Amino acid sequence: xxxxxxxxxxxxxxxxxxxxxxxxxxxxxxxxxxxxxxxxxxxxxxxxxxxxxxxxxxxxxxxxxxxxxxxxxxxxxxxxxxxxxxxxxxxxxxxxxxxxxxxxxxxxxxxxxxxxxxxxxxxxxxxxxxxxxxxxxxxxxxxxxxxxxxxxxxxxxxxxxxxxxxxxxxxxxxxxxxxxxxxxxxxxxxxxxxxxxxxxxxxxxxxxxxxxxxxxxxxxxxxxxxxxxxxxxxxxxxxxxxxxxxxxxxxxxxxxxxxxxxxxxxxxxxxxxxxxxxxxxxxxxxxxxxxxxxxxxxxxxxxxxxxxxxxxxxxxxxxxxxxxxxxxxxxxxxxxxxxxxxxxxxxxxxxxxxxxxxxxxxxxxxxxxxxxxxxxxxxxxxxxxxxxxxxxxxx
Ligand SMILES: *Cc1c(COP(=O)(O)O)cnc(C)c1O
Numbered sequence: 001x002x003x004x005x006x007x008x009x010x011x012x013x014x015x016x017x018x019x020x021x022x023x024x025x026x027x028x029x030x031x032x033x034x035x036x037x038x039x040x041x042x043x044x045x046x047x048x049x050x051x052x053x054x055x056x057x058x059x060x061x062x063x064x065x066x067x068x069x070x071x072x073x074x075x076x077x078x079x080x081x082x083x084x085x086x087x088x089x090x091x092x093x094x095x096x097x098x099x100x101x102x103x104x105x106x107x108x109x110x111x112x113x114x115x116x117x118x119x120x121x122x123x124x125x126x127x128x129x130x131x132x133x134x135x136x137x138x139x140x141x142x143x144x145x146x147x148x149x150x151x152x153x154x155x156x157x158x159x160x161x162x163x164x165x166x167x168x169x170x171x172x173x174x175x176x177x178x179x180x181x182x183x184x185x186x187x188x189x190x191x192x193x194x195x196x197x198x199x200x201x202x203x204x205x206x207x208x209x210x211x212x213x214x215x216x217x218x219x220x221x222x223x224x225x226x227x228x229x230x231x232x233x234x235x236x237x238x239x240x241x242x243x244x245x246x247x248x249x250x251x252x253x254x255x256x257x258x259x260x261x262x263x264x265x266x267x268x269x270x271x272x273x274x275x276x277x278x279x280x281x282x283x284x285x286x287x288x289x290x291x292x293x294x295x296x297x298x299x300x301x302x303x304x305x306x307x308x309x310x311x312x313x314x315x316x317x318x319x320x321x322x323x324x325x326x327x328x329x330x331x332x333x334x335x336x337x338x339x340x341x342x343x344x345x346x347x348x349x350x351x352x353x354x355x356x357x358x359x360x361x362x363x364x365x366x367x368x369x370x371x372x373x374x375x376x377x378x379x380x381x382x383x384x385x386x387x388x389x390x391x392x393x394x395x
Contacts, residue, residue, distance in 0.1 A: 013075040094223060099151070158301070191204075289312045
């Protein structure tokens with residue numbers, strides 16, 4: 001796709017892009033809490049409805065606060081277009097509904113968000129979509145799965161929770177050779193650390209619920225890409241089916257974007273320090289973090305991302321019992337499945353986010369019983385380490 005170059009840096013765009021002041025000359029972005037808009041005349045109403053005149057009609061179609069968020073996110077991903085959705089899942093649903101048809105085949109990474117697999121397997125397959133799952137990091141596996149009716153490759157990188165990294169440029173070349181779309185869920189990195197469209201992806205998906213909000217407040221999502229597929233086709237599905245973002249949530253995410261650059265740098269710096277520290281602990285058998293030189297795709301991650309993000313997975317001695325003991329020994333880390341928050345969160349994937357997988361499927365995705373996921377927040381590093389140390393001392 002054509003990508004947009006900008007004359008301003010990333011942090012400046014994150015604070016400024018998309019804002020259009022009203023006649024009130026407000027400094028901060030206003031929240032337009034209105035479901036519909038008034039017209040000057042019957043003639044204007046007719047012109048708006050026929051599309052002869054651009055402008056607001058109804059907030060399922062457009063809302064100024066939501067539009068500001070969309071334009072700002074598009075500027076950060078260097079994209080022509082972004083559409084905001086009510087959640088990350090509705091961003092994925094809207095993309096598939098708008099761009100795929102019965103009989104189309106998609107190749108999907110095996111290491112995607114659990115609910116994404118449920119959406120595909122339980123709901124989309126019954127409408128005639130076909131899917132094959134492949135190893136995120138094995139290019140030959142992707143290539144072998146492509147069929148004449150393959151229309152899209154779908155993945156997350158880095159993966160949740162093991163931080164496997166896919167080679168986006170190589171997958172983009174593969175997708176182009178087979179005339180299919182490369183769709184990347186960029187939730188873990190955000191555009192602050194990785195811009196998949198610049199590496200050849202066609203569509204970027206976001207769960208804004210995570211780092212874009214950054215403080216665990218609102219659920220939302222977005223689809224980012226070119227003006228035809230995203231600006232017309234995905235938007236067309238959204239305005240018809242209605243999983244749109246509320247203006248209040250859009251405003252919250254706008255405020256999140258303003259600090260995204262410094263937050264992602266801080267999350268990444270703290271996570272790197274804690275990952276290196278965990279790797280030294282005798283009770284820790286393995287650490288999965290792409291910033292460590294022990295990580296199999298460390299060099300690729302260095303090329304593709306500007307930093308390694310805030311999520312660490314690590315395995316402790318003692319299997320599930322050891323992992324639960326460590327989690328239960330923390331005094332203030334948040335035991336929750338959410339991630340991307342200023343607050344550090346700690347999760348046991350095998351019994352929560354990946355609990356619905358069969359034992360074999362879980363083993364195939366590397367989610368062992370002793371594995372713990374940490375979403376490193378913005379607290380002092382020494383305090384986070386001290387709280388983890390309570391549990392490590394018991395193992
Ligand atoms: C959370 C998440 C989603 C789903 O987003 P919601 O906002 O919860 O609907 C999709 N992909 C990834 C990688 C996620 O972490």
